[in-house]
Amino acid sequence: MSCNAPANPDMSRADSSAESTIQVRGASKRFAIYETPVDRLKHIIFPGSRKYAKEFWALRDVSFSVGRGETVGIIGQNGSGKSTLLQIVCGTLRPNSGAIEVNGRVAALLELGAGFNLEFSGRENVYLNAAMLGMTSAEIDEKFASIEEFAEIGEFIDQPVKTYSSGMYVRLAFAVAIHVDPAVLIIDEALAVGDARFQARCFNKIREMKEAGVTILFVSHDVGSVRNLCERAIWLDRGSVRMMGSAFAVTAQYTQFMSEGEAADDASDAVVRHDTASTRPDDEMCQSSRESAGPINHWGSHIGSIVSAGVFDHLGVRQTVFSEFDDIFVRISVRLPEDIDRTNLSVAFSIKDTKGTDLIVRTTHDEKAIDFSFEASKFELEFRLKNQLNNGRYLLVAALEDRTSRVPHYYEYIEGASYFSSYVGGDRYGMFLSEITEKINVESGLLTRP
Structure with a gap:
């Protein structure tokens, strides 16, 4: 773009x-x-x-x-x-x-219970639902085995739908919807309502359909x-x-x-x-405008408490590009208002990808190693980590939290306090570059020698 x-x-x-x-x-x-x-x-x-x-x-x-x-x-x-x-x-x-x-053609999965006749079997509902979506009997016959395989409900395919669990119902409904070529x-x-494995399969199928x-x-x-x-x-x-x-x-x-x-x-x-x-x-996040870009989201009950936040290298220089396994220093400068309770105070950061997925999250509440009971109202907190992010663009979230209750209250939350890229030489798969060692154990006599 x-x-x-x-x-x-x-x-x-x-x-x-x-x-x-x-x-x-x-x-x-x-x-x-x-x-x-x-x-x-x-x-x-x-x-x-x-x-x-x-x-x-x-x-x-x-x-x-x-x-x-x-x-x-x-x-x-x-x-x-x-x-x-x-x-x-x-x-x-x-x-x-x-x-x-x-x-x-439109295929829809609306509220649970819509589209199927509860007295009919799963097989009968496949033919009825697919026909309502415009498929011929020959087309349904051709795709039925694939629909049955994707739904994974086994012998229940010939049982009345009213005996299905909510998960079985959704599996069959989704299987029909994706096979009518909408x-x-x-x-x-x-x-x-589906289990984690089926949800993953559905999301993969949705991505395939999107690409098609x-x-x-x-x-x-x-x-x-x-x-x-x-x-x-x-x-x-x-x-x-x-x-x-x-x-x-x-x-x-x-x-x-x-x-x-x-x-x-x-x-x-x-x-x-x-x-x-x-x-x-x-x-x-166009490179030419990244340094001047403002936050995506900025809110809280005490806006202005976070004076600055950014990502820096080992020399203390603010950076927009990090190579693999470089040291990253996340620095958050804070000025505390007088009415903030320091007992349950927490400073937090997260690193997200451009779709907003939290990849790395850390808060001082996690380890409880920081005591904020000192008198100074202004201070800087530093987090240090290795860059194990794969090639891509990322953003920093900085937050000042009250962790009195299970759900944190945000004094200030800045999503997009800083933007940066990770550069990795060569093609790597996955999100992270984990430090993994390799070892092979060979049982004696199993290797052939020339």
Whole structure:
């Protein structure tokens, strides 16, 4: 991505239906909420005589587009309109206003229990569900063995679905969805009930489908999964788009919002926000602007307590590039306000990749080797580590915490306090360059000699 790329890449495609698999323009959805069943009946018998229901807007004026092969995450609290939006895209709900355009076959994993007949066997449901998604009997016959193998439910394939565990149900539903050759795959939290092994298989399959050009809408409360799978994210709040942009920036702001509570930033409720300089639209972190780049996310109850934070070499020089196994010194300078309780004070840092995954995390609370009961209000804490990161770009998180309770309270949290790259000569696999020794033990007589 160019350093001059538009801050809101989704809107740059908004008017080009030829390039978009999904286009949503001004979608709004209203539901009628009745206090009692009798009120619902009265509304049917005496329409228009009086209001027997309250209006609830699940969605208000939602617009976005998704390109072919793009994976977009949708995040938000329960009741924010995520599932309603997905059902509208699937066509199982119709909006009260707005236009929806989807090009190609859609396969969806919505809430658990949707799409299968509980009285039918797994085999019967495979044929029924695949047929509803547009496959012929011959196509289903051809792919059934592969669907059965991926689902891994064994002899239960011929048992009624009502006897399945939630994990078995999801395995079969996901297996069907990925085998119907969809142009669009929609996943709504369904994978959260699967075991760790199956989730890993699903995420690998999602990546394969993404590379093959399948467009994916992914709803999850797991910020890490959204960052790992998605290029962009949409944050829904009370039915409106609160923010859209790069997955890292949007999930960072959402995490801050969830940590601070709904009282924070009330003035921006129901306002569409896009990536700005403060939220770094370019996750590639262009080298030319790295040193002047601001934090992705910066918040806390005592902002200003962290005076500075950065990564330095053994000579004390701030660096933006480290070679393999170089010494890295993380330095965090702090000025403590008078009202901070030093008893449970903790200084912490983490190093993340550009998708926001925590790779290295350390806090003084871990070892409890630092006593902050001294009188000075200003000090610098230094962490020393070897650079065992593989080739790539990384960012530093610096934090000042109150660890009185199990969940830390943040006096200050700076995500993107510093940016740097790791350079490793030659091709290496994995995330880390572990110091591993090699040894071979050969049993006497097993080696042939010339």
